[in-house]
Every structure is written in structure tokens, then in C-alpha cells.
Amino acid sequence: MEQQNREDVLILAIETSCDETAASVVKNGREVLSNIIYTQIALHTKYGGVVPEIASRKHIEKINQVIEGALEEAGVALRDITAIAVTYGPGLVGALLVGVSEAKAISFATGIPLIGVHHISGHISANYIEYRELEPPFVCLVASGGHSHLVVVRDYGEYEIIGRTRDDAAGEAFDKVARAIGLGYPGGPKIDKLSKEGNPDAIPFPRAKVGENEYDFSFSGLKSAVLNYLNSCQMKGEEINQADVAASFQKAVIDVLVEHSLHAAKEYGFDKFAVAGGVASNTSLREAFEKECAERGITFYHPSPVYCTDNAAMIGAAGYYEYVKGVRHGYDLNAVPNLKL
Ligand code: KG4
């Protein structure tokens, strides 16, 4: 049994917004006592993407097991838990409902307070786990399968979105391009790996500029440029070098993410910059930020890959700061698929 002080805040966190069934116990917002993730990726791969009905059904099957695993690995019992934090949006409504219903049921049965957490706030808070000294304010790039946001983190749980994608999210573009070159789902890790064998300057794919807001992104034009390139090679009977396409596409995405993010850090006057979300685990993206931040005297924060992709520990970290602020939700907490940050 893990030794706890009476003042310690232990959050049991639950995350089921997409295709990971996850639970975690987090101590005082920064120390992960357990982090259990049941990933459904293999189930969805054959369909080329996440099938919402299958995701919900699998969450129902796995949720109790994952929560029990998280408590056991942490060496604690439910009576030791201070509060239950659960992702209530954004995400797939049926998937979110499984986590939210489970959290409400445990809260109702035990009297442990309930806290709803925003999924993106979770992704950003993954940085607090990895860097115990990190405190707001800072700029954070959130790049995942569903979101590409540039966020000024004013304080714990206080966010100002200064840029967002106008169309596809960065991860979505990775997944679509991967499918087009025959790599399968999920595309991000596959493109990341294959790119290492390709030339990032082989094909001059476009770096999109978006009208009025200099911090906004657009990736659908880039995706179309890759598809057009593949079509034209096919029509001319030219062989496609998959690795060159992957590396050139990836470079185009990274260039835009780096340029916008570091421009924002400079304009807003921050010397701390963080990344979050599945795409933030991309090795070339991390190298690029590492280099560019070092040149500008900016400290670069990047969670380990396991805390970049969906997990519950990040929800526990975000939930802790909500708890400290006094946020408590009632049993009318519902899943909100398009929840705003
Ligand atoms: O944050 P996440 O696990 O789920 C969402 O909240 O969307 O992000 C998943 C996305 C997928 O689009 C996946 O292809 C992408 O993150 N991803 C990557 C890498 N690992 C995951 N993209 C680029 N490089 C990677 N290594």
C-alpha cells in the first residue's frame, strides 16, 4: 500500500473520448501513480479509422478492468481517492458517455466528488506531469487527431486560443496522407518512421498561409497537393517513392507548426513553449522545435510520447487544478462532443 499524507490529493482519472480506454491515479497533479491505457487501435485499423459504435462498445467492456488496474498499480483503494476526474468533451459522444457514466456511478456510490475535465486541457496538462517545475504562463501547441490549436496558457485551466486550424487537424492530415500512400491507420507514427528513409526536400509541397489570422493553420490544401502529386505520378506511369512523399509532407506540416508557434511565443513575449497531443510525439517535430527554441533562448517542453497520445494521467493533472479551484460537478454532468475550451 502506497504511503500517503493526509493532505495529498489523489485523483482517479478516466478518459474515453476516442479509441483509448484509460484510467490513472495522479498525486497532487504531478505524480503519476498509475497510468493504464487499453488501446483499441488494432480493432479500428481494418476500417481505416475509428468506428464510433465499436469504440463505445469496447469502452463498456474494458472500463471496469482499466479502473481496477489503475487502483491496483497505484496501490490504493477507492476510499483513498480525493476526487474523480473524467473527460466530458470534446470527443465521440458515445465514447465519452461511457467514461462520464462510470465516473458518475462511482461518485454516487462512494460520495467522492466528481470533476469534468476538458480533453484539450488534459493534453496541455500532460506537460505538468513531465516537468514538475513548469508553471503558467506559456504558449502551447496542441496538435492531435481532432485539434490543432495554438493556446496561451494564462494560468492553470485558463486558456486563450490564439490560432486554430481552418479545416483538417494536423493528425487528421497525417492519417489521410498515410492512407493515400498505403500505410494504413493510424498514419502519424507510420509517416514518422518512414520519413527517416526519405528526403524531406524531394517534393516542394505547399506551406499554407491563412488570411487574417497569422496564427491559424490549414492542412487540407497540403493534403490535396499530396493527392494530386500521387495522381499525376500514376498517370505518367512514374514510380512513387513513398518515403520521399512521407518525408516531404511531414516537413511541410512541421515547418508551418514551428513557424506559427514560435512567432506567437515571440509576439506574446513568452520564453516557455510546450507541445501536446498525439502529433507532438513526432520525432522530427520534436527535433525541429528543440533546435529552433534553443536558437531563440526559449525553453521547450514536450511530454513523453505516452503522455502525448490519449491517456488518463493528463486528465488527472488537469483535474487536480480544477479540484484546487473548487470546481465540482453534479450528477447532471453530460458528455459534450463539441465542448469549447
Ligand atoms: O491526441 P491523440 O492521441 O488523439 C486525439 O485527441 O485526437 O492524437 C492522435 C493523432 C492521430 O492523428 C495520429 O496519427 C497522430 O496523433 N500521431 C502522430 C504520431 N503519433 C500519433 N502524428 C505524427 N507523428 C507521430 N509520431
Ligand code: ZN
Ligand atoms: Zn487527444
